[in-house]
Amino acid sequence: MSEKKFYITTTLPYVNAKAHMGHAMEFVRADIIARFKEWLGYSVFFNTGTDEHGLKIYRKALEQGKDPQQYVDEVSKLFKDLTQKLGMKSDLNFVRTTDEKHMRAAQEFWRRCEKNGDIYKKNYKILYCVGCELEKTHSDLVEGRCPEHFDRELEEIEEENYFFRFSKYTQNLLEIYKKNPNFVRPDFRLKEISSFVERELEDFSISRLREKQPWGIPVPGDEDHTMYVWFDALVNYVSVIGWPENMDVFDNWWPVTQYAGKDNLRQQSAMWQAMLLSAGLSPSRQIIINGFVISDGQKMSKSIGNVIDPLVLIEEYGLDALRYYIAREIHPFEDSDMTEDKFKNCYNANLANSLGNTLSRVIKMYSSYEVESRDFPSLQEIQKDREVEENFISALNEFNIQKATDYIWKRIANMERFIQDQQPFKTIKTSPAKAKEDVAYLMQELWVVSQLLQPIMPNSAILIEKALRTGLLDSPLFLRK
């Protein structure tokens, strides 16, 4: 079978909080790449979902007086609704880590690692802050104390947990990174993870006592323990494509391309890769690491009052305005600052004015000058164009969505300049044949724009296509705000 295949997933959001701009960003980016691959003729399996076990979720449910299952059902539904509101592909797979099938796969994954000698039990000392009611790691502490409860001594609790033999995989991981310099994107994240792995890996704990963390998948063969949430959730990347029950389907799609936030670098590009090796599976294809979206130079937070809600933006400006902003105005790999003012300015300048206005003008000239229509170039012809290849296709192949979107707007800017220089709205009186020729050219250019917009702003692409085919535009594509 020579069919081109592509499997892409986001990180599953943890359902202890509402969806925020960071989730919307990662969802839309993965959707753009999934659509782009389909645009190129690939078959695509696209996955997201919700990560639903663990102590934080258990506590959150109790806090709200809810049964944990009821709580996760409610929050998971909000995320599922978000995928629809963001216009993600309708055949998107949405997994929940509380699904029976996933839980069975996570247990089987554990058994395989155990069989391979990579899971062992040991005494584990933890530092516990009664104020937070949370376990603290050394990196959480300031001068050996909880920064939120500086006046209290931390309690030291000793418990027996299962550990994963991470340290055994140091060399294998370094080999993966060396063999495939694109394994983690961008480059500086690959360097970061390589030097983390080089510094000597420590085995990590992968279980909790059931009495402390009842909301989790039982450890196979030991009812007193539940699986730590990481070990459980990561397995979704293989369970959703049939592992271990349906290996034909699995082999058809594996390996995966994973989108993740920079706070997930270690889990996805080191811990998960070692787990895969331990279970006898091959590594992921690629891991793409996002930066954070901040606002006015600070982390978005309720107390600062700088939280931007993606759903509010969709309500006010429309879905494709948000998709545009994520594609072009947020840096593909670094942290990006975002404010509502900036959003509005970008919307007016680049959507209402440049794209929207150009479309209105061209369609108006086309319909009033009786321009003879030409055949539009096919998608295959557009994809073969060298400039499109170099600036659009290669950028998206490198997950540089911003660069690809910039290219579309460069073409729009060229059209604006062309209209200004050639002035077909004037020459229609003096040399009508030339004016008509110019408008026909602009129609073709807009057609190319609509084809390039398909993965990024699918709804707008359809509307532009329709306007070009019919020569009619009922209302402006984007209203000025």
Ligand SMILES: [Zn+2]
């Ligand atoms: Zn504390």
